Amino acid sequence: MAFLNEDIAIVGVGTTDFAAQYKERDPSRTSYSLGIDALKQALDDSGLELSDIDGLLCSRMPSYERIGDLVNLRHVRVVNGYEGSGRMAGVVIQHAAALIAAGLATTVACIYGNNGRSAAMTYGGAGAGTPDHLYYDLAYGMTSPGAYVGMMYQRYASIYGAPDGALAPLAISNRKNAALNPIAVMKEQITEEEYLAARYIADPLRLYDYCMINDGGAAIIVTTKERAKNLKKRPVLISASASSGDLTNFYTKPDFFDEASRFVADKVYAQSGLTPDQMDCVQIYDNFTPIMLFSLESFGFAPRGEGWQWIRDGRIELNGEMPINTSGGHTAEGYMQGWALQIEAVRQLRGEAGARQVSDCEIAQYICVSPIVTSHILRRG
Amino acid sequence: MTTEYTKPFPPITDLNRPYFEAGAEGVIKLQSCNSCGNIWFPAAEHCPRCLEQDYEWKPMSGRATLWSWVVMHQVYFKSFKDDVPYVVAFVQLEEGPFMMSTVTGVDREALKRDMPLRATFVPAKEGSWLPVFEPAA
Ligand SMILES: [Zn+2]
Numbered sequence: 001m002a003f004l005n006e007d008i009a010i011v012g013v014g015t016t017d018f019a020a021q022y023k024e025r026d027p028s029r030t031s032y033s034l035g036i037d038a039l040k041q042a043l044d045d046s047g048l049e050l051s052d053i054d055g056l057l058c059s060r061m062p063s064y065e066r067i068g069d070l071v072n073l074r075h076v077r078v079v080n081g082y083e084g085s086g087r088m089a090g091v092v093i094q095h096a097a098a099l100i101a102a103g104l105a106t107t108v109a110c111i112y113g114n115n116g117r118s119a120a121m122t123y124g125g126a127g128a129g130t131p132d133h134l135y136y137d138l139a140y141g142m143t144s145p146g147a148y149v150g151m152m153y154q155r156y157a158s159i160y161g162a163p164d165g166a167l168a169p170l171a172i173s174n175r176k177n178a179a180l181n182p183i184a185v186m187k188e189q190i191t192e193e194e195y196l197a198a199r200y201i202a203d204p205l206r207l208y209d210y211c212m213i214n215d216g217g218a219a220i221i222v223t224t225k226e227r228a229k230n231l232k233k234r235p236v237l238i239s240a241s242a243s244s245g246d247l248t249n250f251y252t253k254p255d256f257f258d259e260a261s262r263f264v265a266d267k268v269y270a271q272s273g274l275t276p277d278q279m280d281c282v283q284i285y286d287n288f289t290p291i292m293l294f295s296l297e298s299f300g301f302a303p304r305g306e307g308w309q310w311i312r313d314g315r316i317e318l319n320g321e322m323p324i325n326t327s328g329g330h331t332a333e334g335y336m337q338g339w340a341l342q343i344e345a346v347r348q349l350r351g352e353a354g355a356r357q358v359s360d361c362e363i364a365q366y367i368c369v370s371p372i373v374t375s376h377i378l379r380r381g
Numbered sequence: 382m383t384t385e386y387t388k389p390f391p392p393i394t395d396l397n398r399p400y401f402e403a404g405a406e407g408v409i410k411l412q413s414c415n416s417c418g419n420i421w422f423p424a425a426e427h428c429p430r431c432l433e434q435d436y437e438w439k440p441m442s443g444r445a446t447l448w449s450w451v452v453m454h455q456v457y458f459k460s461f462k463d464d465v466p467y468v469v470a471f472v473q474l475e476e477g478p479f480m481m482s483t484v485t486g487v488d489r490e491a492l493k494r495d496m497p498l499r500a501t502f503v504p505a506k507e508g509s510w511l512p513v514f515e516p517a518a
Contacts, residue, residue, distance in 0.1 A: 122457075124455070124457040125457045125458060126389050126458070132391050132392060132394070132397075133423050135389055135390060135391035135392075136391060136422075136423045136480070136481065137481040138389035138390075138458075139388060139389055139390050139391065139505065139511055140469050140481050140482055140483050140511070141388070141389075141453055141457070141458060141461040141464065141467055141469060142453075142469040142481045143457045143458075144455070144457060147451050147453060147469065150451040151448075151449040151450065151451050151469075151471045152449065154449045154450060154451060154494075155448065155449040155494055158449075158494045159494070199454065200452070200454040200466070201454060201455045202451040202452070202453050202454065202455065202469075203451060203452035203453075203454060203466065204451070205451075249422075249423065249479075250471070250479060250481070252448075252449070252471050252479075254448065254473075254479070
């Protein structure tokens with residue numbers, strides 16, 4: 001069995017209702033409980049029982065021991081807890097597939113639970129446990145991933161002539177897609193004028209360039225293609241998956257993550273034998289809108305420096321040439337840190353995306369450009 | 382009379398003290414590897430290139446270029462509440478390493494990509510100094 005030969009499949013997915021959780025803002029709801037809700041859905045979705053699960057990979061829940069106990073998975077054959085950062089979403093699915101391909105497990109439950117909003121967490125500032133090396137930046141009031149991305153975009157815009165408002169189509173398109181997604185948090189539509197009138201967070205980035213902080217859970221069940229044959233839903237096959245670190249002291253990368261991203265792009269397109277224009281939709285990790293431009297350019301959808309022009313005139317919208325972030329992405333559906341984007345790819349490939357369904361969706365790509373760049377190409381089985 | 386320094390600041394350790402005290406001499410000092418010549422920032426116990434621990438603190442030229450910047454509007458720290466909107470700059474030292482800092486003595490509308498800068502120093506916490514940059518003449 002090989003990891004890269006469409007021998008591994010995604011057979012179950014689950015998400016909680018992000019819109020409902022945003023409204024409730026229930027501080028008693030733990031990340032475990034949100035993750036377990038999603039797992040229950042993913043099990044129902046796949047037709048698998050808890051007893052079929054022999055691998056458990058979780059993220060953003062404090063303890064894998066605790067989650068193992070809470071879902072009565074005592075003797076899973078592979079188990080790990082991944083840090084609660086968004087870059088891990090693609091890593092976890094990739095590791096699940098690789099562990100299955102290596103024969104260490106057969107059916108792996110990947111679970112994510114995030115109670116960041118109700119627990120009033122922020123992405124920025126300092127507190128107990130802030131590592132010493134970050135204080136060099138904090139001393140100047142520098143904090144939050146968005147500000148590091150803002151620095152890259154300031155330079156990008158200056159080099160490639162992107163005018164003020166060049167990012168607006170990304171934020172607007174995400175909102176349009178969210179309106180068609182029942183569980184999306186931010187369904188209100190925005191205009192370019194509203195985008196431009198919104199306050200700056202870290203100039204050149206404004207409010208609508210930022211992902212939100214919200215609560216929710218997501219779960220993805222991965223198994224072999226063989227095992228997938230007798231399950232409830234048509235499997236989604238992992239045609240390709242690759243990753244690369246881009247590890248430096250700063251989230252601001254002098255090449256906008258290009259070298260790491262191109263390495264991953266070359267791998268997944270070579271593994272799958274596909275090219276960017278063959279994707280039916282793309283789900284791009286959009287913690288901040290400029291990352292979508294960097295992703296599109298480094299993965300070969302748009303020429304370097306032209307991503308901001310490429311995304312205009314509806315090209316990335318649902319009925320456009322290349323639908324992107326069809327669920328509304330991190331700025332409109334919710335910030336499930338890449339997990340829900342991967343699930344959206346699965347739902348599109350199964351034809352389960354309702355009003356936002358991309359017609360005849362057979363091939364979808366997930367891209368996460370971050371200090372761990374990951375990408376998968378998924379195919380309808 | 383001394384006023385309390387309220388902004389975030391690294392704990393001063395034997396490792397990083399030479400960096401934060403060098404401002405008193407008007408220079409940026411960084412670790413330089415005696416084995417391979419590498420220069421790095423921020424302070425670390427090993428040379429990231431050859432992993433040796435044999436280094437000395439060497440003065441840098443203070444010349445740098447402005448790679449990019451943001452104007453921070455969000456208040457993430459109470460201690461910066463009266464400073465917003467403020468400039469944070471990502472600068473590259475002539476010797477290679479990047480660092481976060483700020484640019485003073487210039488309107489933020491006048492900031493330009495790759496503009497030449499030179500280091501100057503502001504007093505910080507308890508005998509420490511922070512390098513900041515101003516446009517090179
Ligand atoms: Zn060395």
